[in-house]
Amino acid sequence: MLNILGVDVGGTFVRMGTLRDGKVENLVKRSSSEIFSAPGGAAAGLAQALKEYAGDTQFAAVGVGIPGTVSRDGERVLNVPNIPGLNDTPLRDALTDALNAPVFVENDITMLTTGDSIRLGLERGVVFGCYIGTGLGGAVLVDGKLLRGRSALCEPGHVPIYGLDRPCGCGKTGCAEAYVAGRALERLLAEKYPDGNIADIFDLMSEAELSEYVDILAHLLATAMQLLDPDAVIMGGGVCAMSGFPRELLLERLSQLCMKPVPASTLNLLYPVASDVSGVYGAAVFARNSLI
């Protein structure tokens, strides 16, 4: 039986699990600060943690999702804002040596898109993953495989929206992320609804604020629809999962912004249900698909 190790690296926790018969087993959650402050460096700390997890188990492949950018060949981790110790490290080779198995390192949103696409029955066709959390990340899959551009970067959050100029964390201005992701919602809450709870932000917003939110996100999605003509868009991440997230309004506005009759009449926005193992599952199935 094929055992695949899935690893979901986050700023707070590292989750590890074994994919066996299509299911994640033996989930272990460890503190990121403990792993990445190892004396030998962040990469060595992760290698040690995975070795401890593996014990005597031989894995057919290992998938590691990281919240940052990875070189096109998957060899080097380039930049991980929340875990600076991983910046510019040859993580793949360090883990391959430690585990004696093929290792695939990729951006965590790519891993999530891969896992969610399988759970949603989207193994074939073009899938656009749009994940809105603190920031806005994404990935494009074609028949289950990642569409890799020149720098292996898919950054829908930093698509500029014409006419807007709010500064973005990336250094540019007018990026979609600066208006529709978690940081922007936190800011709106602090400025306008300081006594409210972030979980209720979509219910607290005025009609004008909600309409602007929907309009900006719909422009971003319409751009993706017209460029990619995807079979489905996966709307993931904590913001899309919030109660009150304006699914119907978004679909209505997106439909107005897309060409008729298609893709306006065939829009397929899917909202996956996230769990504690989503990232681990995604990393493991990404590794499994990469073996083929």
Ligand SMILES: [Zn+2]
């Ligand atoms: Zn930006």
